[in-house]
Amino acid sequence: xxxxxxxxxxxxxxxxxxxxPGRRAxxxxxxxxxxxxxxxxxxxxxxxxxxxxxxxxxxxxxxGLPDVEGVTLSGGEPFSQAAGLAELLDTVRTRRPDFxxxxxxxxxxxxxxxxxxxxxxxxxxxDLLVDGxxxxxxxxxxxxxxxxxxxxVALTDRYASTATEPDISAGVELSVExxxxxxxxxxxxxxxxxEGLERQLAARGFVLHIEARRES
Ligand code: SF4
Numbered sequence: 001x002x003x004x005x006x007x008x009x010x011x012x013x014x015x016x017x018x019x020x021p022g023r024r025a026x027x028x029x030x031x032x033x034x035x036x037x038x039x040x041x042x043x044x045x046x047x048x049x050x051x052x053x054x055x056x057x058x059x060x061x062x063x064g065l066p067d068v069e070g071v072t073l074s075g076g077e078p079f080s081q082a083a084g085l086a087e088l089l090d091t092v093r094t095r096r097p098d099f100x101x102x103x104x105x106x107x108x109x110x111x112x113x114x115x116x117x118x119x120x121x122x123x124x125x126x127d128l129l130v131d132g133x134x135x136x137x138x139x140x141x142x143x144x145x146x147x148x149x150x151x152x153v154a155l156t157d158r159y160a161s162t163a164t165e166p167d168i169s170a171g172v173e174l175s176v177e178x179x180x181x182x183x184x185x186x187x188x189x190x191x192x193x194x195e196g197l198e199r200q201l202a203a204r205g206f207v208l209h210i211e212a213r214r215e216s
Contacts, residue, residue, distance in 0.1 A: 007084045010044040010076055014056060014065050018170040018186035020102040020128065021159050025065050026185060027058065029085075032077035034106040038136035040194045044076040050124045055084060059091040062099070070100030072125070078103045079112060080120040089125040100158055102128040109153050127158040130180040141169040141189035182208055 008030040009161045016026045030050025039045070057066070062071055071092075078085055085103075092099050103122070103162050105112060109131045110120050124128070130152055138147035143166070146150065170191070172186030182201065190193070198208050 004086050005084045006052050007055065007058060008047070008050045009053055009188045010041075010050045012061070013175070013185055014061075014152060015068060016072070016173060018144075018173050019074065020070070023043070023067055023099075024100075024102070025062055025068045025071045025076060027071060028074045029076040029078050029081050032075055032106060033082050034133055035133040036075065036106065036136075038139075038191060039134055039135045040188070041074075041076065049082075055088045055091055059095075062088075062092050063086040063095050069098075072103065073101070073103040075104065075108055077124060079105050079115070079119050081109060083118040086121040086125050088117070089122075095125065101125055102130070104130045106161070108132050109151070113158055116119045116125050123211065127154070127178075128162070129155055138189060139191045140186045143167045144170055144187060146187050151156055171206065181207055184208070 007027075009027060010030040011028040013026040016024050019026055020091075028044055030044055031047035032045045033044065034040075043103060044050075060070075071089075073085055075175065089099075089101050101193075103126050106113070109123075109129055112123055112129075112131070119200040130150055132147075132150040135149050138149050140146075140148050142148060142150075143152065143162075151161055154163060165176055167213055169189035170186060172184050174184050201208055
């Protein structure tokens with residue numbers, strides 16, 4: 001019997017315009033070995049938790065989203081599940097060959113390239129990488145990333161033009177979930193965004209849906 005590859009996922013979003021080029025699906029994986037001070041995705045850090053999905057389940061979900069041009073892999077640390085995510089991209093591209101891929105990583109590009117065959121396999125399937133840990137003292141209103149040490153690395157020509165586009169925050173998106181709760185996605189232009197949002201919502205009687213979100 002063929003082996004089934006599993007991925008541990010903290011959260012999924014089927015349409016997002018603030019975590020990469022165009023309209024994208026987003027997968028926040030569960031688990032990160034780093035502990036950046038000020039990480040706003042604390043619930044994604046333990047390797048326990050999240051929900052488990054097969055590669056085929058996630059590929060079916062992505063292929064069923066006709067109005068997105070690709071997926072952004074966030075977390076958590078995508079390169080901690082590099083082999084499974086590489087397999088996911090291969091599976092999706094058998095049905096949607098032009099499906100693009102972007103990933104965040106707390107590791108630098110140079111370190112990922114030295115990191116072994118599984119990390120290289122995922123790197124080779126990406127169009128864009130946002131690399132490096134979040135550093136709160138370097139926080140800025142930057143495009144798709146939280147701190148100025150983080151880089152947008154174009155790994156194919158697909159989004160090479162991003163290097164010459166304005167480096168300004170794409171902001172955040174608020175969503176109302178099916179159960180009526182609120183959630184948000186994106187990279188806040190100012191530190192402390194999540195705490196402030198939760199405080200203001202609580203004062204108005206709303207509860208923010210606590211799940212994985214991208215680091216600030
Ligand atoms: S900011 Fe990113 S790399 Fe750093 S601890 Fe949070 S999820 Fe991990």
